[in-house]
Amino acid sequence: xxxxxxxxxxxxxxxxxxxxxxxxxxxxxxxxxxxxxxxxxxxxxxxxxxxxxxxxxxxxxxxxxxxxxxxxxxxxxxxxxxxxxxxxxxxxxxxxxxxxxxxxxxxxxxxxxxxxxxxxxxxxxxxxxxxxxxxxxxxxxxxxxxxxxxxxxxxxxxxxxxxxxxxxxxxxxxxxxxxxxxxxxxxxxxxxxxxxxxxxxxxxxxxxxxxxxxxxxxxxxxxxxxxxxxxxxxxxxxxxxxxxxxxxxxxxxxxxxxxxxxxxxxxxxxxxxxxxxxxxxxxxxxxxxxxxxxxxxxxxxxxxxxxxxxxxxxxxxxxxxxxxxxxxxxxxxxxxxxxxxxxxxxxxxxxxxxxxxxxxxxxxxxxxxxxxxxxxxxxxxxxxxxxxxxxxxxxxxxxxxxxxxxxxxxxxxxxxxxxxxxxxxxxxxxxxxxx
Numbered sequence: 001x002x003x004x005x006x007x008x009x010x011x012x013x014x015x016x017x018x019x020x021x022x023x024x025x026x027x028x029x030x031x032x033x034x035x036x037x038x039x040x041x042x043x044x045x046x047x048x049x050x051x052x053x054x055x056x057x058x059x060x061x062x063x064x065x066x067x068x069x070x071x072x073x074x075x076x077x078x079x080x081x082x083x084x085x086x087x088x089x090x091x092x093x094x095x096x097x098x099x100x101x102x103x104x105x106x107x108x109x110x111x112x113x114x115x116x117x118x119x120x121x122x123x124x125x126x127x128x129x130x131x132x133x134x135x136x137x138x139x140x141x142x143x144x145x146x147x148x149x150x151x152x153x154x155x156x157x158x159x160x161x162x163x164x165x166x167x168x169x170x171x172x173x174x175x176x177x178x179x180x181x182x183x184x185x186x187x188x189x190x191x192x193x194x195x196x197x198x199x200x201x202x203x204x205x206x207x208x209x210x211x212x213x214x215x216x217x218x219x220x221x222x223x224x225x226x227x228x229x230x231x232x233x234x235x236x237x238x239x240x241x242x243x244x245x246x247x248x249x250x251x252x253x254x255x256x257x258x259x260x261x262x263x264x265x266x267x268x269x270x271x272x273x274x275x276x277x278x279x280x281x282x283x284x285x286x287x288x289x290x291x292x293x294x295x296x297x298x299x300x301x302x303x304x305x306x307x308x309x310x311x312x313x314x315x316x317x318x319x320x321x322x323x324x325x326x327x328x329x330x331x332x333x334x335x336x337x338x339x340x341x342x343x344x345x346x347x348x349x350x351x352x353x354x355x356x357x358x359x360x361x362x363x364x365x366x367x368x369x370x371x372x373x374x375x376x377x378x379x380x381x382x383x384x385x386x387x388x389x390x391x392x393x394x395x396x397x398x399x400x401x402x403x404x405x406x407x408x409x410x411x412x413x414x415x416x417x418x419x420x421x422x423x424x425x426x427x428x429x430x431x432x433x434x435x
Contacts, residue, residue, distance in 0.1 A: 042076030045155035074111040083107035085119035092129040096122040162269035163194030169278040190235040194269040199232040224248040286316020309348040318343040318374035331366040
């Protein structure tokens with residue numbers, strides 16, 4: 001009977017030893033008195049990243065003297081002081097003091113119980129380090145206030161080498177024309193090594209947002225823009241996205257540079273929101289607007305001529321003008337070129353091209369093409385093409401029975417010259433008599 005009572009008592013007596021050994025095994029992780037044991041302590045790891053306490057940095061392989069910040073919390077019941085950290089990173093990362101140096105950092109001040117503190121290390125990154133996630137370990141030494149001795153905490157963590165995003169802006173065609181609507185395409189490129197996401201692009205009117213005493217760096221408020229905001233989305237490294245807009249430029253900006261400020265908002269590889277400003281520059285050209293009028297065929301001194309007038313209805317002179325007349329279809333009129341120099345905006349410019357045939361003359365209707373070749377104020381070449389139909393009559397010089405036109409024209413010219421001479425002589429005589 002006594003054995004029945006002693007056996008349960010014996011088992012109950014062994015229970016504290018069994019539970020105590022099990023708890024030690026769990027808390028130690030099976031490593032005994034390892035310095036990496038995780039137990040309740042005074043400090044707790046929060047975050048680790050390249051950058052400063054108030055800003056995370058995008059970094060790439062080959063960067064040197066880069067700040068690396070570890071953020072921790074004082075979760076104990078007492079203030080701590082003498083905080084000193086030592087960083088252990090994988091191969092490819094070293095102290096900015098030298099590859100053989102230990103990566104140390106000191107906290108700037110004490111840490112009050114319940115507050116956060118940070119340690120900022122400075123690290124060199126080798127050229128062959130890839131853009132990915134890496135493991136690291138930080139050792140923190142500290143002392144409690146009103147307590148002697150140094151306590152030590154170890155924390156494992158992961159961090160990223162993110163790469164760097166580099167956003168650039170440029171206009172595919174940097175020339176605008178005044179007095180007309182221009183369709184503009186602007187390229188947004190990521191020339192870095194890190195992607196950006198949720199990219200929003202906005203065209204800003206900076207002068208209206210600045211104080212009146214601040215000099216404006218843009219004149220975009222003087223133009224009419226039909227759309228000013230775009231959602232671009234994600235831009236991978238090396239990728240380009242495009243935005244399109246329509247711009248009307250007034251005549252007053254002719255010859256000026258239009259500076260269009262662009263604000264770009266995006267999220268970087270850390271997930272942080274950033275806003276940057278870029279400027280797209282455009283040169284505003286004058287408008288050259290050509291038309292051809294009064295195309296006809298006349299006969300001059302026995303030679304038939306194609307005549308016409310070129311009118312520039314823009315606000316910029318056309319330079320180095322040439323007129324080319326050539327046949328279209330079944331016409332056998334030879335191609336002829338005439339230099340007409342500048343085509344100004346205030347008066348029509350006449351042209352006259354003699355008609356020559358390739359083979360036997362063909363009279364009647366001829367389809368022709370008149371091409372005006374010219375250059376603008378930035379020396380880009382342009383062509384204006386006008387097609388029409390002319391009627392070529394048989395030349396009067398071919399009529400042997402007809403009178404010689406020179407016998408009529410010469411006396412008329414002599415008579416006009418004599419009349420002009422007599423009129424001028426009488427005016428001079430009247431002026432002398434009045435004196």
